[in-house]
Amino acid sequence: MSATSKIIAVTSGKGGTGKSTVCAGLGYTLAKQGHRTLLIELDFGLRCLDIMFGLENEIKYDLGDVLAGRKTALEAVAQVPMANNLNLLCAPKTLTSVNAEQIVEICRSVKKYFEYIIIDTGAGINSHVFDIVEQANLILVISTPDPVCIRDASLMSDEFYNRGNKSQRLIINKISKKVIGEALVSNLDEIIDKVGVQLIGVIPDEFKMTVATGKGNPIPTDSAALKAFDAISKRLGGEFVPLTVKTA
Numbered sequence: 001m002s003a004t005s006k007i008i009a010v011t012s013g014k015g016g017t018g019k020s021t022v023c024a025g026l027g028y029t030l031a032k033q034g035h036r037t038l039l040i041e042l043d044f045g046l047r048c049l050d051i052m053f054g055l056e057n058e059i060k061y062d063l064g065d066v067l068a069g070r071k072t073a074l075e076a077v078a079q080v081p082m083a084n085n086l087n088l089l090c091a092p093k094t095l096t097s098v099n100a101e102q103i104v105e106i107c108r109s110v111k112k113y114f115e116y117i118i119i120d121t122g123a124g125i126n127s128h129v130f131d132i133v134e135q136a137n138l139i140l141v142i143s144t145p146d147p148v149c150i151r152d153a154s155l156m157s158d159e160f161y162n163r164g165n166k167s168q169r170l171i172i173n174k175i176s177k178k179v180i181g182e183a184l185v186s187n188l189d190e191i192i193d194k195v196g197v198q199l200i201g202v203i204p205d206e207f208k209m210t211v212a213t214g215k216g217n218p219i220p221t222d223s224a225a226l227k228a229f230d231a232i233s234k235r236l237g238g239e240f241v242p243l244t245v246k247t248a
Contacts, residue, residue, distance in 0.1 A: 005111040008236070009136035011121040011129060013152025017142045018173045021213055022203065023120040024052045025229035026140075026236075028219060030116050031086035033233060038077065038114045040089045040106070042098070042121050042132070047091040049120065053080045054216025055088065064092030066106060073106045074113065082218045087114070100131035107135070116236075130159060138167045138236075141197055144174040145185050153195045169200035171232065176205045201232035202243055 010026075012019045023039055030037045041049045041063070050059050061076035066089070073089065080086040089106075107117055119136065121129050133139055139160055143153035157168055172191055185191055192199050209225035212218065219226040224244065231241040 005114060005117065006138065006236070007107055007111070007117045007119065007136045008138045008140060009119045009121055009133040010140045010142060011133055011156065012142040012149070013154075013156040014149060017144050017149055018203070019142045020048050020052070020120055021209070022140070022142055022171055022173060022229075023118055024049060024213060025203070025209070025219070025225065026233055027080075027086050027088075027116075027118055028083050029226070029229040029233040030118075030236070031080070031083035033230075033237075034085060035115045035233075035237075036085050036087075036113065037116045037118065038087045038089065038110060040103070040117060040119045041091040042103070042119060044091050044094070044096050044098070044122070047093060049088055050078075050090050051216055052213040053082065053086075053088060055080065056216065059090050062090040062092045063098075063106075064094070064096050067092075067096060067098060067102060073110050077110070091120075100135060103132050104135045130163060133160065134163060134165060136165075136167075138169065139165055140169055140171055140200070141195065142171050142173055143191060143195055145172070145179045145191060147185075150185075150191055150194050153197075157195055157197050168197045170195055170197040171201050171203065172199070173203045174205040175202055200235055201228060203228045 010023050027037050027039045041047055050056050061071045065071040066073050066076050077087045077089050141153050141157050143149045204224045206225040208220050208223045228244045231244050234241045
């Protein structure tokens, strides 16, 4: 790989936004498009990407082994069978201390092997997240139509801007007709305006996606969520792709 490796931090102001599912969907579609992709999971003690990719009982090493010096980052990476170009560095099952410098060094040590490194940060507004996210080339802020999620996403984005992180994009997750126009917000533009970040994609709330990630199966090819992830992944590479979910 070259210096064009892109580090993408996926973050949210609170739990429950589907941040890890977004990471899984983007990693899967990027890999299917032929890009060598690495997912680094930082939800210490709460890891889930191994389950989403059907690797729950197959992970031999994780980020804890890397931080303790027992394995190099590349040695701890697991290849995801359902997507040849996709690799995963799982969070440890137990709480482990980490700092931004360690994550930066891990990314530096492996970036020549991957075109995309996607960091699944812990949820919440804290200095730990901000310090790590500052190292990314692009920040993807995840929100749902829930007013609390929207406010927290806005607060988090504002702090990124205050710290000089201008490269931000918004993904609105868990969209359904039940919450748009009637229950929570009048339209998606309302969410975009309140968060104050340019939109890069909208993900529908879809049962097929929930079942696939819960069982560790590939996302069905007729999945609307898969189409949305595929479109976002192409936009990450600079392609112009229309939204697969309407914003009004």
